[in-house]
Each structure stands twice: as structure tokens, then as C-alpha cells.
Amino acid sequence: MGKLIMALDQGTTSSRCILFNKKGEIVSMAQKEFKQIYPKSGWVEHNPMEIWATQFSVATEAMFTINVSAKDIEAIGITNQRETTIVWDKRTGLPVYNAIVWQCRRTADICDELRKKGMDEVIRNKTGLVLDAYFSATKIKWILDNVPGAREEAERGNLLFGNIDTWLIWNLTKGRIHVTDYSNASRTMLFNIHELKWDEDLLREFDIPESMLPQVKPSSYIYGETDEVLFGMPIKISGDAGDQQAALFGQTCYDEGAAKNTYGTGCFMLMNTGEKAVASQNGLLTTIAWGVDGKVNYALEGSIFMGGASIQWLRDEMRMLKNAADSEEYALAVEDTDGVYLVPAFVGLGAPYWDPYARGTVVGLTRGTKKEHFIRATLESIAYQSYDILKAMQEDSGIKLKELKVDGGACANNFLMQFQSDILDVSVHRPKVTETTALGAAYLAGLATGYWKDKEDISTNWAVSKVFNPVMIEERREKLLKDWHDAVERSRGWARER
Numbered sequence: 246m247g248k249l250i251m252a253l254d255q256g257t258t259s260s261r262c263i264l265f266n267k268k269g270e271i272v273s274m275a276q277k278e279f280k281q282i283y284p285k286s287g288w289v290e291h292n293p294m295e296i297w298a299t300q301f302s303v304a305t306e307a308m309f310t311i312n313v314s315a316k317d318i319e320a321i322g323i324t325n326q327r328e329t330t331i332v333w334d335k336r337t338g339l340p341v342y343n344a345i346v347w348q349c350r351r352t353a354d355i356c357d358e359l360r361k362k363g364m365d366e367v368i369r370n371k372t373g374l375v376l377d378a379y380f381s382a383t384k385i386k387w388i389l390d391n392v393p394g395a396r397e398e399a400e401r402g403n404l405l406f407g408n409i410d411t412w413l414i415w416n417l418t419k420g421r422i423h424v425t426d427y428s429n430a431s432r433t434m435l436f437n438i439h440e441l442k443w444d445e446d447l448l449r450e451f452d453i454p455e456s457m458l459p460q461v462k463p464s465s466y467i468y469g470e471t472d473e474v475l476f477g478m479p480i481k482i483s484g485d486a487g488d489q490q491a492a493l494f495g496q497t498c499y500d501e502g503a504a505k506n507t508y509g510t511g512c513f514m515l516m517n518t519g520e521k522a523v524a525s526q527n528g529l530l531t532t533i534a535w536g537v538d539g540k541v542n543y544a545l546e547g548s549i550f551m552g553g554a555s556i557q558w559l560r561d562e563m564r565m566l567k568n569a570a571d572s573e574e575y576a577l578a579v580e581d582t583d584g585v586y587l588v589p590a591f592v593g594l595g596a597p598y599w600d601p602y603a604r605g606t607v608v609g610l611t612r613g614t615k616k617e618h619f620i621r622a623t624l625e626s627i628a629y630q631s632y633d634i635l636k637a638m639q640e641d642s643g644i645k646l647k648e649l650k651v652d653g654g655a656c657a658n659n660f661l662m663q664f665q666s667d668i669l670d671v672s673v674h675r676p677k678v679t680e681t682t683a684l685g686a687a688y689l690a691g692l693a694t695g696y697w698k699d700k701e702d703i704s705t706n707w708a709v710s711k712v713f714n715p716v717m718i719e720e721r722r723e724k725l726l727k728d729w730h731d732a733v734e735r736s737r738g739w740a741r742e743r
């Protein structure tokens with residue numbers, strides 16, 4: 246069989262491990278969901294120990310299932326839900342608080358205060374990000390200000406910060422390595438994406454000691470080896486990237502202008518802008534795609550907070566679905582939504598609106614509205630939100646997209662993909678391997694050890710499974726989009742006024 250690459254994909258709702266062969270094919274896979282903790286309205290946490298435990302357990306399960314051991318694994322690549330913040334005590338390895346998840350809105354008021362001081366402009370220029378509770382900086386500050394004794398211990402140099410990648414590498418190496426990569430660092434709101442270093446002014450503004458921060462390395466790089474106790478012998482750890490950037494890499498979007506959209510918990514559209522950091526005029530983020538071959542690549546990103554998660558909400562809270570995949574059949578059982586629009590602003594709206602006070606809104610209900618219309622409107626909202634991002638991206642980059650590569654759990658939905666193509670008026674390409682996040686992490690790891698020679702070697706692995714071409718007439722598209730934008734306006738600012 247030859248050696249395999251292990252990708253650890255630590256997502257918002259589950260920890261996954263996938264073993265890939267040289268052709269980029271999935272040889273084994275294991276997955277475990279873990280608990281979502283909602284201590285207050287708008288707050289979201291994870292237990293860091295559960296994240297580590299589930300991630301390690303799926304790693305051993307994926308090996309065990311196909312009867313391979315550490316000697317069969319060439320290297321490990323890590324990819325992770327980004328921004329989610331963990332602070333732990335380096336003496337004990339114990340977190341001082343739960344992981345504060347990227348979706349958590351608890352620090353919206355800290356952002357409001359900073360905005361009053363004009364910090365939004367400073368932050369945008371240095372980090373490429375929009376001042377928002379989404380990113381790690383205000384989450385770290387919240388932990389230091391609210392966990393008794395945390396600030397004192399941090400100032401004494403006893404506490405470490407990490408996103409999930411850093412936390413996993415620290416645990417995989419039994420506390421020997423405290424590291425992250427450029428793509429993850431670029432999501433903290435503390436990293437200067439032009440100078441490629443932690444920004445002293447921002448650290449001072451947020452009152453965060455630099456000693457807490459990990460070293461920043463390329464995304465394809467031998468960071469170290471796993472502790473031999475874990476897998477029986479050490480395995481190289483040689484890839485690390487935030488999950489959305491890893492998906493861009495896994496989709497082989499190596500050329501300037503190439504773009505992908507991932508339909509997972511949220512939806513994240515990224516366009517490679519090469520070695521140029523393009524500043525957005527339309528509410529997108531400028532972010533680091535990866536550091537590979539001694540160079541840093543930038544991307545424009547549109548982040549949508551509720552993508553597939555809104556289908557999960559239909560399933561778990563509204564109890565309209567037995568499983569997410571059934572949404573396709575319900576949506577196809579009606580011709581349209583009968584004028585119903587659902588804006589899934591359950592945790593505010595991300596790009597391009599950036600409104601933490603927007604809340605979920607349904608408009609156009611009538612006596613004739615059926616469950617099928619409601620489900621279809623929820624699926625359509627995913628496509629409309631992606632339209633808003635693509636439009637902003639085309640304006641910012643000056644590039645008219647001809648095709649969009651897709652991946653993530655919800656891209657399995659054929660209704661959604663066809664509607665997406667219709668609304669964008671662009672062809673949508675679904676690859677054979679849709680686990681592109683894990684694949685990207687595997688590619689980064691394998692490039693560092695010479696398992697794959699170069700990006701060209703990898704590119705030949707990408708293969709399309711299905712193409713969706715637009716068939717909707719323009720007048721219909723325009724009417725739907727106009728009504729969608731009216732519905733979005735009705736959702737905005739709702740929580741601020743209450």
C-alpha cells in the first residue's frame with residue numbers, strides 16, 4: 246500500500262482523522278462529534294480536553310480500522326476550526342477556561358469600545374480583518390480579565406495561548422512544542438500580515454503578554470515529532486493550516502483568482518490573490534492562505550457564520566428533519582419557497598454585513614406556508630449568503646469568476662448546488678474527494694517531507710465528480726435576490742434594540 250499521510254481535521258462539530266495515499270485518495274477515516282456548550286445566549290464553548298481526547302481517539306481508530314501502525318504513517322498534517330481560543334497553564338497542561346469558539350459573541354461589547362477609539366481602521370490595516378468578536382484577540386482578553394488569577398499567571402509567563410492547531414501540537418508533543426502557522430496566526434487579530442510578526446501595538450492595546458503566543462512557522466514545515474508514547478513510535482508533524490485555507494490548498498487553488506466555497510457549519514469562500522494582500526472595500530477579509538516554499542500567499546475571504554448549521558438547527562431545534570440530507574427531498578417537493586425568506590442570522594451576520602446584532606428572521610409566511618417551503622428557504626439562504634460574498638469578491642479583486650469549486654458536508658446536497666449555480670450564474674464544480682480540508686492538510690504535510698515533490702505533482706490528483714451549470718433566467722434571479730436583500734435588511738440590528 247505504501248506509506249500514508251494522516252490528516253487531523255478538528256472541526257467545529259466533530260474531530261476527524263483521514264488517512265490518504267499518494268493519489269490523494271481516502272484510505273481510512275474516523276470521526277467523533279463532541280459537545281457544544283452554550284452557557285448563555287450567543288455564547289459558544291468547547292471543552293479543550295474533549296477536543297484532544299476525540300482527536301486522539303479518531304487518529305488511533307483510523308489506523309486500527311485498516312490495521313496500520315505508526316511505521317506506516319509518513320507524517321501528520323493538522324487543520325482546525327480557526328480563531329477558537331484556548332488558554333492553558335504550561336506547568337500542568339490544564340486549560341484555565343473552556344475553549345471560546347469562533348461563533349461566540351460574548352466580546353461584541355469589547356469590539357464596540359475599540360471601534361469608538363477608531364481601532365477598526367488600525368486593525369484592518371495591520372491584520373486584514375474586520376474588528377469583530379469572531380477573532381481570537383478579544384477572546385484571549387476576556388479570559389485574562391474574567392478568569393480569577395489568569396492575568397497574574399499570564400504576566401508571570403505561566404500561561405500559553407493557542408488556537409486548536411497549537412493545542413493539538415502541544416498535546417501531540419507532550420508540551421514540547423508551542424507553534425502555529427501563518428494561516429492560523431492571521432486569524433488572531435494580533436498578527437501583522439504584512440510584516441509577518443505578532444504586532445506589538447495590538448498586544449499592548451489588548452493587554453496580552455507576548456510570552457503567551459506561539460512561534461509562527463510556515464504551513465508546510467517539520468515542526469517536530471509526536472511523543473513516542475502516543476503511537477508507539479514518533480511520527481513527524483509537518484503540516485498546519487486553518488481549515489478554510491487548507492481546503493483552498495486541497496482544492497489545488499494555487500493560481501491567482503482560483504476560488505472555493507466550503508459548506509460546513511459556516512460557509513467560507515476564499516480566493517487566492519497570490520503574493521498580493523488585496524484590501525477589501527466590500528467587507529471581506531484579507532488573510533494569509535499559507536506559507537509554502539519560503540513565500541506567503543494571501544487570500545480574500547468571505548465568512549458566513551451559519552451555513553450547514555442552519556440545517557442542523559432545522560433538524561435538532563425545529564425538529565423538521567430526521568437528518569440533514571433529507572432537506573434535499575423536502576426542498577424538491579415544492580416548486581419554490583412561495584415567497585418565504587429565512588435569514589439565518591442566529592449569531593449575527595458575518596461578511597459582508599458584519600452585524601453582531603442581526604438575528605434570525607423569517608419573512609413572507611402565509612396561511613399556505615408548508616414545512617417544505619420553510620426547509621427550502623433555509624437551504625436557499627445558504628446560496629444567497631454565498632452570492633453576497635462572491636459579488637463582493639469580484640468587485641474587490643476585479644476578477645470575474647468562471648467556476649467555483651465546492652466542498653464541505655452540505656455540498657452533497659444537489660438541490661443546494663444547482664440553486665447555488667443558478668443564483669451565482671457561475672458553474673459549480675464538486676470534486677471526487679470532498680474532504681478537501683483534510684486533503685489540504687495532508688498535502689502540506691507531505692510536501693514538507695518530500696512525499697509529494699511539488700504542487701504540480703499534487704495538482705494531477707484533483708478530479709471533478711459533478712458540474713452544476715446555471716439554468717435560471719435572469720429576471721427570476723434578480724427578483725429573488727432583491728427580495729433576499731429586503732429580508733436581510735429586516736434582520737439587521739434586532740438584538741441591539743432589545
Ligand SMILES: Nc1ncnc2c1ncn2[C@@H]1O[C@H](COP(=O)(O)OP(=O)(O)O)[C@@H](O)[C@H]1O
Pocket residue numbers: 256257258259508509510511552553554555556557569570571572573653654655656657658
Ligand atoms: N446533504 C446535506 N444537505 C444539507 N446540509 C448538510 C448535508 N449534509 C451535511 N449537511 C450540513 O453540513 C454540516 C456538516 O459539514 P462538515 O463539513 O462536516 O462541517 P464542519 O467541518 O463545520 O463540522 C452540518 O451542519 C450539516 O447540517
Ligand SMILES: O=P(O)(O)OC[C@H](O)CO
Pocket residue numbers: 255256257258325326327328347487488489509510511
Ligand atoms: O469547523 P468549520 O469547518 O465550520 O470551520 C470553522 C472556521 O474555521 C471558522 O473560521
